[in-house]
Amino acid sequence: MKRIFVIIPTEPACQSLIGDLRQLGLADSHLHVVAGLTHRLNGFRKASIWQRSELAHGIEWGLALGAAAGLAGGWLSVVFPPAGLNLGTETLVGATVAGAVFGVLVTAVLGSQEHNHQLDRFQRAIAAGKLVLIVDAPKRMLDDIRSLLNEHHPYAQLVIPRRAVRVNH
Numbered sequence: 001m002k003r004i005f006v007i008i009p010t011e012p013a014c015q016s017l018i019g020d021l022r023q024l025g026l027a028d029s030h031l032h033v034v035a036g037l038t039h040r041l042n043g044f045r046k047a048s049i050w051q052r053s054e055l056a057h058g059i060e061w062g063l064a065l066g067a068a069a070g071l072a073g074g075w076l077s078v079v080f081p082p083a084g085l086n087l088g089t090e091t092l093v094g095a096t097v098a099g100a101v102f103g104v105l106v107t108a109v110l111g112s113q114e115h116n117h118q119l120d121r122f123q124r125a126i127a128a129g130k131l132v133l134i135v136d137a138p139k140r141m142l143d144d145i146r147s148l149l150n151e152h153h154p155y156a157q158l159v160i161p162r163r164a165v166r167v168n169h
Helices: 011-024 055-079 089-113 117-127 139-152
Strands: 002-008 031-034 131-137 157-159
Touching (some): 011 131, 117 131
C-alpha cells in the first residue's frame, strides 16, 4: 500500500472523486478526508487518530525502546540478583514484556497528542478552505489514479510523498 494525498477545492468535487475511486476498486476504509473547521464533512469518512496523529509511529518506537529497556533491566536483575534471589530466564522474558507494554502505553499517549507531520505541507491548503483526501492505494493502482485525476478531476492536485509512508489499518 502507498499513501497518497489529493488536494481538492470543494466538498462536491471531493465526493465526486471518492465515487470515482470507489469505482476503481478502493474501499471506503482507504479513503479519509482532512479539512478545516469550516467544513462539516457530512457523508465523508473523516481521518481518524491513526491518520491525523503520530500514534502508530509512537507505538512502534515505544514497543522497541520499552522492550530494550525491559531486557536490559531483566538482564541486570539476573546478573546481579537482589539479596539471594535466584532469577532465571523468566525474569528476562517478564521484564522485556513489561518494558514493551509500558513503552507502548506511554508513547501511545504521547503519539496521539502529536499531529501527523505528513500533513504539515497541506496546512495552507486546509487554511484556504480546501480538502485533503488521504488515499491508501495498492502501488499497482497509482497509474490508474493518476489517469483518473488527469481526465476527470484536473482541479485536483496529487501529492505522492517520496519517502515511504506507513499505512496502518
